[in-house]
Amino acid sequence: SRQQGSATKADEVAKPRIAVIVKSLANEFFVNMADGTRQHHAENSDSYELILNGIKDEAALAEQVALVEQMIALRVDVIVLAPADSKALIPIVRRATAQGIVVINIDNQLDAALIAEAGINVPFVGPDNREGAKKVGDYLAKDLNAGDEVAIIGGISTAFNAQQREQGFEDAMASVGANIISVQDGSWHQAEASTIASALIAEHPNLKALLCSNDNMAIGAVAAVRQAGKTGQIQVVGFDNISATHELLQGGDMLATADQYGHQLAVYGIEYALQILNDGTVPDDYKTPVDLITASDL
Amino acid sequence: MPQPDEKVPLTQRTGIFRGEYFGLLGALLALILFFSVQSEYFFSVLTFTTLANQIPSLTVIAVGMTFVLIIAGIDLSVGSVMALSGSVLGLALLDMNAPLWFAGILCLMTGLACGAFNGLVVTRWSVPSFIVTLGMLEIARGGAYLVTGSQTKYIGSTVESVSAPLPGINLSPALFVAIATVVLGQLLLSRTVFGRRMIAVGTNEEAVHLSGVNVSRIKLMVFSLAGLLAGLGGLFQVGYLQSADPNAGIGLELSAIAAVVVGGTSLSGGKGSVVNTLLGVLIIAVLQTGLAQIGATEPMKRVITGLVIIAAVILDVYRNRSGGIGSYFKRFFKS
Amino acid sequence: MPQPDEKVPLTQRTGIFRGEYFGLLGALLALILFFSVQSEYFFSVLTFTTLANQIPSLTVIAVGMTFVLIIAGIDLSVGSVMALSGSVLGLALLDMNAPLWFAGILCLMTGLACGAFNGLVVTRWSVPSFIVTLGMLEIARGGAYLVTGSQTKYIGSTVESVSAPLPGINLSPALFVAIATVVLGQLLLSRTVFGRRMIAVGTNEEAVHLSGVNVSRIKLMVFSLAGLLAGLGGLFQVGYLQSADPNAGIGLELSAIAAVVVGGTSLSGGKGSVVNTLLGVLIIAVLQTGLAQIGATEPMKRVITGLVIIAAVILDVYRNRSGGIGSYFKRFFKS
């Protein structure tokens, strides 16, 4: 799938080279994003070269900054970036733009105020996590009454999207008056989430729902619910719509999740970039859809 | 310097209620007491059965790690190998439609193969096990991503039988297997020729070599066993979560080593106990569950976990010194 | 096994171009060659200056780790301590409006304090350093979350001067400090009384103790130094990111140890070289950069990294055996 480099040197004149830097390539969401990107490239291999990279996990900030630097060193024309942090990547983005590289921000929006302060123009293409999480939370809220006990198992608490999703869940719970008895950090992983969920179930016999900031943690929570013999009594919702949740949704173990269409996210970014390269116009930010997924959508 | 507990006569050394458990048991009981006071629901059957059903995979992996540390090696790859084995299990069940017993064997064999690779490189080229298993940590993780296409595979109730609580007792078959592993592991270590040779290799490899015992074979077998047990841990984990997650077990190597070392096994080899490892696992598991139940914030969880790990071992050091609390217990028990 | 560097006459042992570097240099050059062939842009000044500006924090931390491994200890806390020190730096700059020099000193002192804590617990209660620093790994990470409120703190150009490339040469001040650390570290190790004693402690602690040397003091100083250097790494890191990230350095301990061990320092103590550690750092950095530049997939990155780590050490083992490629180079160089 590697398409740049010496192989195409001969016939290449001025094909733009586009570097796509996502977060964890070990996470299904970004894997889908990468797959969509490769597919797009396969269909449009005449119009650009692709270098696709990711970091070890969402927390590896320095690694991502280093990747951007390396792409600058490679003198690519475009960097499509899903930043691991909305602020810390700004200095290096500024350096990239200063080198004349077009930078498109996808997935996780860079801090608008700092971007403005840095005096650069970086269009954003991506979903609103808070809104998506609220959609999921609202769907759950239909089954809840005021005062019902619910808990949130969040992602790594420093991550922007983790914070956004937590807030979305909280918005929805507030609207129905549910009682959020605990918000804990499951660091995006199944096993941690399952340990936390088990503890919450033991500690709060009246728990009605577990809101998880991604689907992997939801799977862990489902396992905990099952082990405690409370299937059906405690609802579980997630986020991301990874394929593994489909059966859980259909079987009623999970109530809902959200789809951000990761498959298309980077593609939008690439198309934006090609447009900028072609006619120099910088398009507006584009908010991609986030949709609620329940058993009936499958 | 001679280790104080080395002077304890063997009759006591092999008995189940050895005085040396008291330090760790004390730490464990103190934790349980603390959380029981902090949370009204902690001290309940549900908490303990839940906890018991969560520990099997860490337990068997820690047993394997105990052996590796006893021969003065280290195995950093257990978490990744667990993920890879679980991924293979998922692949076999979902994509090959294999029956569970066959998929289970494949899963164990994957672990065994990774462990054997570790052992082979360690013995063949005398590369430090830290490096070999660090390499394997990366390789097996990469393998897990390849096998699953970097996706969590949902398997469903096909694998439920492994880790689902048995009706009536609410404990899972995995737990019984894990306990059997601990018992057999302790017997292997203290009662068999192989076990004594492991200890000897960890103490003075050259002396063992000179007495005509094949040191490489022992090392190879220990690393293979650790791999096999990591595979077993993968099986339990997949059964518990009913899905194969290529990101499973990240950082597990440190938890496993922590459990083993808290259990008094020396990192420099030649000394260790499987039963104590189980106590180490319990301390860590109770701590995690308890902190989650009292709803500690993430920073507090980290700080407390760190302090408890250090404190448990300090307590253990005191116990081993004459005159400490532990020796009081010891004397009490002997009389 | 006899150490090669003991047999080489002193004049050569202290020379910069010792034969023993050839194994690692060979591995490094092979990697560079490989990536240069794979990617037309790899072999460029820009790639190398970029790489050079990325390594300072890993380099200084690996130097500290070299010392710790030489005294037969281990320090798992470096990544967390780096994050905590960086967080303190961020706090000082943002919330206390401290000047950079003062905030920098606070940052270094934080690292030093963590290291000193490690050293104190290790020496005072003879707790294995693995456990103490594993505890510190959790504690310092928790501390970093507390200090930053679990948020990445954006600092901006205030700290830029530390790690921004100097105009003209495109290399950062941090790089020069890191190189100075390597040079001073190597001199400390091979030319001073303290260095000699570190090596002796790692070889036979009891003999050193009976020779009237204060072993505890040496250990305490080495752990403190490792902490201080982790603080320095934190300073570089914050300068590089222009923000203080409480999640910085997760898993860094393993990278640092890998660099040190690839550089030929023994995990069982008594043997090591700071210059070789730098080569280890470079091998790992080149590998990461190269794999990113050729756009390798995540599974491939993992598998290749694992294999290269193992292969580099196997190469090193061969080099140390007589008759290997290394010894050819050695002979060549001597004549």
Add this chain to the structure above:
Amino acid sequence: MSAKLLSVSELHKRYAVPVLEGVNFDVAPGQVHALVGANGAGKTTLCRIICGLTPHDAGNMQIEGIAYHPESVVDAEGHGVRIVMQEPHLIDTLSIGENLFFSELPKRRGVIDFDRLYDQSRRALESIGLQGLDPKQNVGSLGIGQRQLIEIARVLIHPCRILILDEPTAALTDPQIDLLFKKIEELKAQGTGIIYVSHRISEFKRIADDITVLKNGQSVSTSRVADLNADEIVRLMAGDLEQGQQQAILSDISSAIRVRNLSDSLLNNVNLDIHYGEILGLAGLIGSGRTELLRAIFGADRIDDGHLMLEDCDDQLIFESPQEGIRHGIGLIPEDRSRQGLLQDRSITSNMSLASMQNFRQALGWIDKEMEQTSVEAYRQKLEINCTGISQSVSELSGGNQQKVIISRWLMKDCKVLLFDEPTRGIDIQTREAIYRLLYDLAAQGKAIVIVSSEIQELTTICDRIAVLSNGQLTADFQRDEWSAEKIMAASFSAYTDDAAA
């Protein structure tokens, strides 16, 4: 005819330099063949070759006329060749019994039969006079003498055709030596051929039949022991020796250390005066507490009761650590060089200067390498350390030369009080004389010297005074004209109520 059980011809071996350059000798069944030679002459190397530990470069070996080229220890054992090595190779974390029967632990239904193991072990321990020891005790807590005995027992429990003993008595006291010799007589009667390496020439007369002298890697002569006297043996291996001269005792002996009421787990109310200008010997049986006493004085072990007083000062002191002992001018040369002394794999220089680094310390802790080397080189020559150079690794030195490095470490330190624990263990006669002369010089310079030795003859030769420890108690304190070997022996036994320790 059965004249040759083992025959060795033209054996060659080189490491960095040639070590063996043509060794020839034969061992007949039922015969003890002694090997002597200076430190580094190649005795251990030769033994290692015969028992399959080290390959040789050239030459032939035959057992009963059949070519013999052992590829490993196991291979050699298959041919009935076994060795008691110079350094015990025991496993500290296992019990005595497990060590004794390590390669054939008795099993019942797959698990170790500990009852049988410890029965067997008890019998094996009795046969070497260690019936007082509990076979369940871990080996790690034993002193060097007991370790050496266990190493011997471990080998003797197996039948063998050829037995190699590499300095088996270096750390043993007389009762154990008698037992060992009895055992050797039994083996002789069974037709075992024995190769016996020792620096204690007096022993040869008692048990050896033939003797081969190694010099510079060559076997320079083989003859019947009966045909040689001790002086001739020494002359063959070392050339002429000047005998150590007993120096005139300083007239103004002053008190250096007064030990008062010292007690711990083993020591029982020990009172002892150590004087400047005097060489004090400490005699006693294995495990009598001699090492323990030295370590207690030095500060290496915690003591339960009692104190020290230095010189004429009446302050009651206890040293909490070796550092304190050293600060007060005391040095201890430990008995177990490999565990307590050597920095294996490090250079002779690093090893020797370990205790006196501050002498070579310049500004900023820089080492004055030139000064260090000069000083190390001086001691290398003084003690005739046989090596390729002072940067050679100590692991490559012969046992005796390693011992010399450790002794040099403390001579370099320049202490006022020097406690030597088995200083001449494994050192050849020639160097021994040199060390004795050194001790006389030190005493003459007014230093206080205490020597623990398992060889009574050594003590009676060099000491001005001999104190005897028995079961942790000080049972005698002889002046030069008062002692005799018999009296010392009697005092050594006197505090054991039963004969457990004999």
